[in-house]
Amino acid sequence: MARWIIFILVLLFIEFYAFQAIRTLFRPKGVLVAYVVASLLVLVFILYSFTQFDRSVGQTKQTLFTFGLLLLVYLPKILLMLVMLGEEIYRLLRGGINYFYGSDMDTGVFPARRQFVSQVGLGLAAVPFLSLIYGMAVGRYNxxxxxxxxxxxxxxxxxxxxxxxxxxxxxxxxxxxxxxxxxxxxxxxxxxxxxxxxxxxxxxxxxxxxxxxxxxxxxxxxxxxxxxxxxxxxxxxxxxxxxxxxxxxxxxxxxxxxxxxxxxxxxxxxxxxxxxxxxxxxxxxxxxxxxxxxxxxxxxxxxxxxxxxxxxxxxxxxxxxxxxxxxxxxxxxxxxxxxxxxxxxxxxxxxxxxxxxxxxxxxxxxxxxxxxxxxxxxxxxxxxxxxxxxxxxxxxxxxxxxxxxxxxxx
Incomplete structure (x- = not known):
């Protein structure tokens, strides 16, 4: 049970920072709601599929699909999360300078997230996403x-x-x-x-x-x-x-x-x-x-x-x-x-x-x-x-x- 809790918490942590990039780039509420719903549905499906794994049967077409989906969704999001964490560190350092030295206090202690950072993150995330799709569609029989x-x-x-x-x-x-x-x-x-x-x-x-x-x-x-x-x-x-x-x-x-x-x-x-x-x-x-x-x-x-x-x-x-x-x-x-x-x-x-x-x-x-x-x-x-x-x-x-x-x- 402890391993499942840790696994879910890690996925939610990844999802939180991936959402920050989406929220920075896409303002319409409908887009954000659609993204959250889709992400939750995928997460629930993956968790459900893993709980149905039968140790008396072993790998099946369903487990192959589930593991492929896990990589397809979360490997790009991990890259996106790393980019956003890098920006988070910058914001914390910049906020500390603002707080102790009083600069830029009129715009708040912590600087806002920058769109170009989220764009870079999404660009990097697209590389493994497209590669994994190619690997499943073409690469496995190439x-x-x-x-x-x-x-x-x-x-x-x-x-x-x-x-x-x-x-x-x-x-x-x-x-x-x-x-x-x-x-x-x-x-x-x-x-x-x-x-x-x-x-x-x-x-x-x-x-x-x-x-x-x-x-x-x-x-x-x-x-x-x-x-x-x-x-x-x-x-x-x-x-x-x-x-x-x-x-x-x-x-x-x-x-x-x-x-x-x-x-x-x-x-x-x-x-x-x-x-x-x-x-x-x-x-x-x-x-x-x-x-x-x-x-x-x-x-x-x-x-x-x-x-x-x-x-x-x-x-x-x-x-x-x-x-x-x-x-x-x-x-x-x-x-x-x-x-x-x-x-x-x-x-x-x-x-x-x-x-x-x-x-x-x-x-x-x-x-x-x-x-x-x-x-x-x-x-x-x-x-x-x-x-x-x-x-x-x-x-x-x-x-x-x-x-x-x-x-x-x-």
Whole structure:
């Protein structure tokens, strides 16, 4: 109850300062009344929707919409509030000077709010407002193909030019547009890679979320070296209250079987080899391992029989695993493929020049290619979306990675 009271008080505080900007710019009483009524209706709807959240069901289309609405309404208002608070500080300082030194006392101790400050605040607020609308209307299905070449001196000659298509974080329970998903599957097929690798989170929680999309994902063509996958943190059903452990276990088994139904070989702390022209490389797949999420991944079990010198590609859903254990591991995992972060589905990215997201304050590796100790991790930005039903700046990704033998050119 205390958390709800704090949450409501924070929203009302934001609303109060946002209203000050509206009142400064719009004098007609009818406009102000309409704004207050609309704001109250939205606030009541959001609070009501959150109180109806069912921990036994988890995320639904309704919760996606509610969270999107919360961001759409209150992120712009937070910016507006910050601008108005800045002016409030100025008014308090100016009022103190007026009070103690007696200047401008004929117009009152505190100066009136200035229209141009409110105009600046509304202008700034319009940026996230329009961005979030774009993210929900267009961004969430604005699939991009990211291509990356990675050089390894010890890559077997036969695998020079070996090409991987990497997807992650499908979150099929969030989809609502078959045409867009079919377009993304076409993009996967157009890459003509040697292998397709999927690094987890096939659903949000329930295996049934994937059922409408099984035929769609079965359209991913067979590849020369197959289609392989691992589990992500959402695949374990950890984020809802189950009626019984038996039902949770049954859901987990059904989620694992989804991979078979769409033609993927699910790897559970194990490895296999790709062989070509008498040479081979190893693919290692571990279950989810995360600092703040389920740790079912067992790297030793998955790669215990492999020698340190064999070339290895590791699939591990959460990049914090690479940061905590993989990059310094004695087995020498050359390339790790991860996902999980989604780039928080929000940020600014100019490919090859600049990228920023709040995700970087949570994860050291959150989108794209990273290297330490001569070992690499690639973090996929995610195929689907979760919580916020959109993407702003950080678009859904299909990764194409080409392995090359040799040293990276300067």
């Amino acid at each position: 699939f991009k193909v990211f291509k990356q070449t990675v050089f390894f001196p010890d890559l077997p000659e036969a695998f020079d030019g070996f090409q991987i298509t990497h997807i992650s974080d499908v979150h099929s329970g969030s989809f609502d547009n078959p045409e867009k998903i079919n377009y993304a599957i076409d993009l996967i097929n157009e890459q003509n890679s040697d292998v397709v690798l999927f690094t987890g989170d096939i659903v949000n929680t329930h295996a049934t979320e994937m059922h409408p999309w099984i035929d769609t994902f079965n359209r991913i063509q067979p590849h020369r070296f197959g289609k392989h996958s691992v589990l992500g943190n959402h695949d374990y059903g950890e984020y809802i209250d189950w009626p019984s452990q038996r039902e949770k276990n049954e859901n987990f088994e059904a989620i694992k079987d989804l991979h078979r139904q769409i033609g993927f070989n699910l790897m559970l702390n194990e490895h296999r080899f790709f062989e070509k022209d008498g040479q081979r490389i190893a693919l290692v797949g571990v279950e989810n391992w995360g600092r703040n999420f389920k740790q079912a991944g067992d790297l030793q079990k998955a790669a215990g029989a492999l020698s340190n010198d064999e070339f290895k590609i590791l699939m591990s859903h959460d990049p914090s695993h690479w940061d905590a254990e993989v990059k310094k591991h004695d087995k020498n995992f050359h390339l790790t493929l991860s996902g999980h972060t989604h780039g928080l589905q929000f940020g600014i990215e100019i490919p090859g020049w600049f990228k920023w997201s709040p995700a970087q304050f949570v994860y050291n590796q959150w989108a794209g290619l990273y290297e330490e100790f001569g070992r690499y991790v690639y973090v996929n930005r995610g195929f689907g979306f979760h919580a916020y039903p959109g993407r702003v700046g950080i678009m859904p990704e299909i990764t194409v990675i080409q392995l090359k033998k040799g040293e990276k050119l300067a």
